[in-house]
Amino acid sequence: MxxxxxxxxxxxxxxxxxxxxxxxxxxxxxxxxxxxxxxxxxxxxxxxxxxxxxxxxxxxxxxxxxxxxxxxxxxxxxxxxxxxxxxxxxxxxxxxxxxxxxxxxxxxxxxxxxxDARALQPVRDDIVAHLDAATACHARTCKFLSAAASLLADDRAIVSRYTDWPKLQRYAQSVARRHFAEKPGGRAGVRSCRMLSTIGQKGPRTFTDTVRALCPDIYLIEDANRAVAPAFLKILAESALAAGYDVTCCYWPLSPYDKLEHLLVPELGLAFVSQERQNTLSRELPRPYRHIYSRRFLDLDGLYAYRNRLSFNKKAAKELLAEAVKVEKEAAAHHDAAEALYRPAxxxxxxxxxxxxxxxxxxx
Known part of the structure; x- marks a missing residue:
């Protein structure tokens, strides 16, 4: 088969x-x-x-x-x-x-x-206008994303001050020891960089089918502020690579080069998937999976004083991301119009x- x-x-x-x-x-x-x-x-x-x-x-x-x-x-x-x-x-x-x-x-x-370049000349100005407008829309999208990311970074900075980082590190290392026995040969694993999630013209999208296809063994990390999961996943990724396992590092679109959102270890059929809110990805993942709750590493009493600020940042960021989606729809409309002008040629x-x-x- x-x-x-x-x-x-x-x-x-x-x-x-x-x-x-x-x-x-x-x-x-x-x-x-x-x-x-x-x-x-x-x-x-x-x-x-x-x-x-x-x-x-x-x-x-x-x-x-x-x-x-x-x-x-x-x-x-x-x-x-x-x-x-x-x-x-x-x-x-x-x-x-x-x-x-x-x-x-x-x-x-x-x-x-x-x-047929000659067939495009009557619609040349329309093509240029649509493609330039799409480019301008993408630039506006990035501005909305930047504003949202700034607010969410403020949340992470607050939560970071009330996170027991030594406790998190000890737990991550214990999970790594449980799963990543060193392979013979001394070869380091290979890191592949991908994204499972993105924010486009149709809103947020995550390819949970890929997780299901590769990894029957799943950890689901509940992390309301995306402060704990990236650090936890980084420790696991480095441990798996050092033990000789290839990993797929899936980064968060709002911090695409340094914040891990998900981690896949296909050779072991093992996935570590994070979600910001309950019932976002959990409804799409096969059960049973194991939960990790970020609040176990947090000083919740200390964070309580910041509850209004944290809530405001999240709500404002949500509105900014919704505007980014609207602008991406505008960009898509312009791109589709340009494609329609090209096709007859x-x-x-x-x-x-x-x-x-x-x-x-x-x-x-």
């Missing part, structure tokens, strides 16, 4: 500091992947090609990561197959990737030859031929 799996992740997102991306991890020469960089116009078939490659790899019995667009989770940005050592990606803005060693390392798949038969050739080259 095939053990192929379809795993869904994000690898980029709008963030408080701008557009955050891990795509460079896939194109690095030491990544273990042969990168295929697809270049083309909006609506020009890039996501369709990615879907075809991913489906073909799964049909061939391989586990594949389907990397979704954070703004539009129904669209793909990349497909990654570690077993085949390939990473195929949309290499256009905002997750722009250009080849450093073309042919020797990266393979560029250009769809630009499938565009695309030779989709030529795109299909390129797709078929790429599938054959990767899966043959």
């Amino acid at each position: 095939s053990t192929a799996k379809r795993l869904c992740y994000f690898m980029s997102a709008s963030s408080p500091t701008g557009f955050a991306s891990y795509f460079g991890h896939l194109t690095a020469t030491g990544s273990g992947y042969r990168p295929y960089l697809i270049k083309g116009a909006p609506g020009g078939g890039k996501s369709t090609i990615l879907q075809a490659v991913g489906d073909a790899l799964v049909d061939a019995g391989h586990t594949v990561e389907f990397i979704h667009c954070s703004s539009d989770p129904d669209s793909l940005d990349a497909v990654v197959c570690r077993e085949k050592g390939v990473a195929v990606m949309d290499a256009t803005a905002p997750h722009l990737q250009d080849p450093k060693y073309p042919g020797a390392h990266e393979q560029v798949i250009s769809l630009y030859g499938c565009i 695309i030779d989709f038969e030529a795109v299909q031929k390129i797709s078929d050739e790429l599938v054959a080259a990767i899966c043959g």
